[in-house]
Amino acid sequence: MLISKNLTAALNEQIGYEFFTSMQYTAIACYFGAEALPELAKHFTAQAEEERTHALKLVNYVVDSGGKMVIPTIPSPQSDFKTAEEACKLALDSELEVTKKINGLVDLAIDEKDHLAQNFLQWFVNEQLEEVSTAETLLRIVQRAGEAGLLFVEDYLARNGLAGAPDLNAQ
Secondary structure, three states: OOOOHHHHHHHHHHHHHHHHHHHHHHHHHHHHHHOOOHHHHHHHHHHHHHHHHHHHHHHHHHHHOOOOOOOOOOOOOOOOOOOHHHHHHHHHHHHHHHHHHHHHHHHHHHHOOOHHHHHHHHHHHHHHHHHHHHHHHHHHHHHHHOHHHHHHHHHHHHHHOOOOOOOOOOO
């Protein structure tokens, strides 16, 4: 086994959080879909898929390094939002929490002198800059537009997208 039980447990917890975040983004996408805001719905659907991919990347690392994979219980995501700003703020808060958790994993890998894990986790550290920046930018655009201007946000996303947002339709 290349990985300690302590780090395995911490990675399993992170896997659960990544799956939870994927479900939260799906719930946000559904909110925007029900509000007839298809570009925002598409953005959060893509974010949900990206978080699921992050979880699976962690799963593969745990398995490949000889750890025991255990997905923890995942709480239900928030489904009701009063405003688009509230939904986007929740997304930013989630990314800030993921960043904190990834940093904690890196600290643990450093404490355990696990160079493989440190190297593996560096990808996630770099990814979080993009994730937080994208969520922060979207929140600021939504705040600037206000609830009455959400069609401007839709137009902006349709024309420009957001930096770092994956295009799931790209070949």
